Amino acid sequence: MDxxxxxxxxxxxxxxxxxxxxxxxxxDAVRRRFHGAVGASATAELRREANWxxxxxxxxxxxxxxxxxxxxxxxxxVHAAVHAEVHGVITLAxxxxxxxxxxxxxxxxxxGWTRHGIGRALFGAAVLEAAREGVPxxxxxxxxxxxxxxxxxxxxxxxxxxxxxxxxxxxxDLPVRPAAALATGLERWxxxx
Ligand SMILES: CC(C)(COP(=O)(O)OP(=O)(O)OC[C@H]1O[C@@H](n2cnc3c(N)ncnc32)[C@H](O)[C@@H]1OP(=O)(O)O)[C@@H](O)C(=O)NCCC(=O)NCCS
Numbered sequence: 791m792d793x794x795x796x797x798x799x800x801x802x803x804x805x806x807x808x809x810x811x812x813x814x815x816x817x818d819a820v821r822r823r824f825h826g827a828v829g830a831s832a833t834a835e836l837r838r839e840a841n842w843x844x845x846x847x848x849x850x851x852x853x854x855x856x857x858x859x860x861x862x863x864x865x866x867x868v869h870a871a872v873h874a875e876v877h878g879v880i881t882l883a884x885x886x887x888x889x890x891x892x893x894x895x896x897x898x899x900x901x902g903w904t905r906h907g908i909g910r911a912l913f914g915a916a917v918l919e920a921a922r923e924g925v926p927x928x929x930x931x932x933x934x935x936x937x938x939x940x941x942x943x944x945x946x947x948x949x950x951x952x953x954x955x956x957x958x959x960x961x962x963d964l965p966v967r968p969a970a971a972l973a974t975g976l977e978r979w980x981x982x983x
Contacts, residue, residue: 793853793854793855794853794854795851795852795853795877795908796851796852797849797850797851797852797911797912797914797915798849798850798852799842799847799848799849800839800840800841800842800848800849800850800879801840802840802841803840804839804840804850804876805836805837805839805840805841807850807852807874807875807876808836808839808840808850808876808879809833809836810875811875811876811877811878811879811898811900812832812836812898814900814901814902815898815900815901816901819898819899819900819901820832820898821933822898822932822933822936822939823896823897823898825931825933825959838881839879839881844884845883845884846881846882846883846884847881847882847919848879848880848881848882849879849880849912849915849916850876850878850879851876851877851878851879851899851903851908851911851912852874852875852876852877853874853875853876853877854872854873854874855872855873855874855875856870856871856872857870857871857872857873858870859871877899877900877903877908878897878898878899878900878903878908878909878912879897879898879912880895880896880897880898880909880912880913880915880916881895881896881897881916882894882895882916882919882920882928883895883896892929893920893925893928893929894928894929894930894931895913895916895928895929895930895964896930896931897909897912897913899912909942909946910945910946913946913947913971914946914971914972915971916928917947917966917967917968917970917971918968918971918972920966921966921968921971925966926965926966927963927964927965927966928947928963928964928966929961929962929963929964930943930961930962930964931959931960931961932959932960932961932962933958933959933960934954934958934959934960935958936960940952940960940962943962943964947962947964947965947967947970948965948967948970949964949965949967950962950963950964950965951963
């Protein structure tokens with residue numbers, strides 16, 4: 791079995807793979823990403839993630855696995871089955887319009903694929919896009935109990951600041967530093983691809 795992983799912008803055909811990824815995620819991970827939104831709200835968000843618009847842009851960590859089997863017959867034919875899945879997604883959402891308001895970042899890496907650098911690589915792609923658009927900082931809304939995400943953001947966004955905004959939620963301001971994203975995110979991604 792041979793798996794390759796890469797980061798790329800989403801496309802409309804990803805909606806089914808994103809839905810399948812969500813079904814494989816733990817209830818905790820889904821709640822942390824969607825802050826309790828379920829059913830139609832979560833489905834609508836997945837559709838937005840798959841379909842780029844000027845105010846909504848997403849990237850996935852896409853995996854392609856080639857499963858080769860050799861038959862026992864005299865000619866030993868090789869059969870290959872190719873499976874495509876996504877294991878993580880990150881989204882930039884411009885509030886209101888492209889020129890007014892904050893730009894929020896939200897992300898989800900599938901349980902079982904965490905701590906392999908996928909989140910960092912996805913964040914790198916989002917930061918490069920934000921830098922291209924002249925966005926100075928991103929906003930992340932993180933559940934009060936979501937210590938893992940706060941540690942993750944402090945690790946991938948040097949200079950991040952955190953404030954408690956009530957209702958058991960933190961907001962984090964994340965400076966957009968493309969050099970840091972290139973040095974620590976996408977290069978490292980090559981290492982695990
Ligand atoms: C937070 C999340 C995106 C991290 O993704 P990931 O692919 O595991 O992150 P990475 O492997 O790239 O981690 C990069 C660094 O962040 C830090 N980090 C990541 N997860 C961490 C955790 N649970 N606890 C402490 N530090 C963590 C580490 O410093 C890590 O580097 P290391 O593995 O070399 O020590 C993932 O756990 C997730 O999807 N959580 C559920 C969704 C969520 O919380 N979304 C936030 C609100 S939108």
